[in-house]
Amino acid sequence: xxxxxxxxxxxxxxxxxxxxxxxxxxxxxxxxxxxxxxxxxxxxxxxxxxxxxxxxxxxxxxxxxxxxxxxxxxxxxxxxxxxxxxxxxxxxxxxxxxxxxxxxxxxxxxxxxxxxxxxxxxxxxxxxxxxxxxxxxxxxxxxxxxxxxxxxxxxxxxxxxxxxxx
Amino acid sequence: xxxxxxxxxxxxxxxxxxxxxxxxxxxxxxxxxxxxxxxxxxxxxxxxxxxxxxxxxxxxxxxxxxxxxxxxxxxxxxxxxxxxxxxxxxxxxxxxxxxxxxxxxxxxxxxxxxxxxxxxxxxxxxxxxxxxxxxxxxxxxxxxxxxxxxxxxxxxxxxxxxxxxxxxxxxxxxxxxxxxxxxxxxxxxxxxxxxxxxxxxxxxxxxxxxxxxxxxxxxxxxxxxxxxxxxxxxxxxxxxxxxxxxxxxxxxxxxxxxxxxxxxxxxxxxxxxxxxxxxxxxxxxxxx
Numbered sequence: 075x076x077x078x079x080x081x082x083x084x085x086x087x088x089x090x091x092x093x094x095x096x097x098x099x100x101x102x103x104x105x106x107x108x109x110x111x112x113x114x115x116x117x118x119x120x121x122x123x124x125x126x127x128x129x130x131x132x133x134x135x136x137x138x139x140x141x142x143x144x145x146x147x148x149x150x151x152x153x154x155x156x157x158x159x160x161x162x163x164x165x166x167x168x169x170x171x172x173x174x175x176x177x178x179x180x181x182x183x184x185x186x187x188x189x190x191x192x193x194x195x196x197x198x199x200x201x202x203x204x205x206x207x208x209x210x211x212x213x214x215x216x217x218x219x220x221x222x223x224x225x226x227x228x229x230x231x232x233x234x235x236x237x238x239x240x
Numbered sequence: 241x242x243x244x245x246x247x248x249x250x251x252x253x254x255x256x257x258x259x260x261x262x263x264x265x266x267x268x269x270x271x272x273x274x275x276x277x278x279x280x281x282x283x284x285x286x287x288x289x290x291x292x293x294x295x296x297x298x299x300x301x302x303x304x305x306x307x308x309x310x311x312x313x314x315x316x317x318x319x320x321x322x323x324x325x326x327x328x329x330x331x332x333x334x335x336x337x338x339x340x341x342x343x344x345x346x347x348x349x350x351x352x353x354x355x356x357x358x359x360x361x362x363x364x365x366x367x368x369x370x371x372x373x374x375x376x377x378x379x380x381x382x383x384x385x386x387x388x389x390x391x392x393x394x395x396x397x398x399x400x401x402x403x404x405x406x407x408x409x410x411x412x413x414x415x416x417x418x419x420x421x422x423x424x425x426x427x428x429x430x431x432x433x434x435x436x437x438x439x440x441x442x443x444x445x446x447x448x449x450x451x452x453x454x455x456x457x458x459x460x461x462x463x464x465x466x467x468x469x470x471x472x473x474x475x476x477x478x479x480x481x482x483x484x485x486x487x488x489x490x491x492x493x494x495x496x497x498x499x500x501x502x503x504x505x506x507x508x509x510x511x512x513x514x515x516x517x518x519x520x521x522x523x524x525x526x527x528x
Contacts, residue, residue, distance in 0.1 A: 078248060095248035095291070098278075117241050118279055120431070122345060131319070131348035137278050138349070141248050142295060186345070207430045208343030 085153030314353025420526025
């Protein structure tokens with residue numbers, strides 16, 4: 075099958091490549107661009123481990139063909155840290171609040187939470203839980219993931235993080 | 241899981257898309273948001289030789305008012321339905337329903353057109369469209385035609401669409417101001433398809449039901465429009481005895497499958513429970 079030329083911006087870098095139409099975006103990112111942060115979890119659009127930010131939307135990259143992302147602006151977990159290499163607020167939040175155990179879901183969680191905070195910079199706990207409903211975690215029970223996102227929201231808003239009373 | 245090989249087409253107009261589908265024939269499929277089709281392709285349950293991506297067609301986007309109707313382009317995403325101030329004020333049941341479809345990532349990409357055109361009885365929008373009396377705009381080889389949502393669904397994955405047709409827009413008559421509405425959906429977990437769900441739209445006048453329409457999701461091979469149940473309620477005060485009769489009429493037209501979401505009898509009863517709840521909530525929102 076003839077390959078198609080695609081060009082896109084990934085983590086601020088212009089990328090051009092030839093892809094087979096059937097190549098899924100997740101396979102293109104991982105195997106051709108060697109961006110192995112986005113993970114392949116369920117492959118059935120349920121788990122969200124493959125989530126990337128694409129044109130200002132959280133997208134499951136296992137459920138889109140790379141050709142469909144032609145011209146897109148994409149950000150993966152590899153593009154999340156600050157320009158000076160320090161952790162961004164969400165990454166710091168996940169570390170400080172123990173928002174991960176095995177870490178498999180974390181790239182998708184952080185990428186999704188990034189867009190959630192772009193759309194709502196001070197979400198309630200309920201809004202966070204609803205906003206990450208497309209991302210499964212099998213370790214944490216989500217409590218510390220919610221805290222990590224609350225921590226990041228507080229930091230981005232320049233206010234001290236206050237843990238809710240147990 | 242890697243889908244089979246196919247050739248990719250990205251037309252920029254509806255005419256071009258319809259022409260491609262006509263030329264390529266049965267081996268071609270239109271793709272909208274792809275969140276039903278791509279999983280099927282990964283499982284090789286669908287192996288189209290040609291994919292015609294509707295994502296590059298500007299005419300299929302957008303939400304606009306046309307007289308007493310609102311017309312929504314088929315490629316409008318669930319996220320755009322949720323974000324629309326026009327819909328929130330004129331047809332709020334759409335926002336309420338969209339928020340119960342799948343999860344945030346799927347709503348960013350999944351489209352209204354795909355949801356209603358695919359014919360999956362688990363999809364939420366078809367029953368809501370039957371409830372609202374929506375009309376689908378369909379473009380095919382011989383031009384445009386309009387099909388009522390209530391006449392569109394023929395069986396699981398079988399609809400009034402024929403090979404080469406593209407559903408281009410959904411036209412919804414704006415319900416009267418002060419109408420009550422609710423979409424009640426029982427699901428095993430967030431993001432799941434309905435075990436059973438009920439859409440209700442009603443207007444009240446002098447404490448009595450002036451008009452009522454009811455749609456049911458995932459309790460038969462097609463979405464259902466529960467016309468008799470709605471007729472029973474019209475003119476009533478939604479008193480318990482009348483609601484019970486209407487719920488029995490709605491349950492009587494269900495024919496759910498027994499599956500992982502529960503045995504058929506349970507799902508029928510849950511359709512009744514969802515309808516009872518939707519009626520109560522719609523009543524609480526209605527003026528008059």
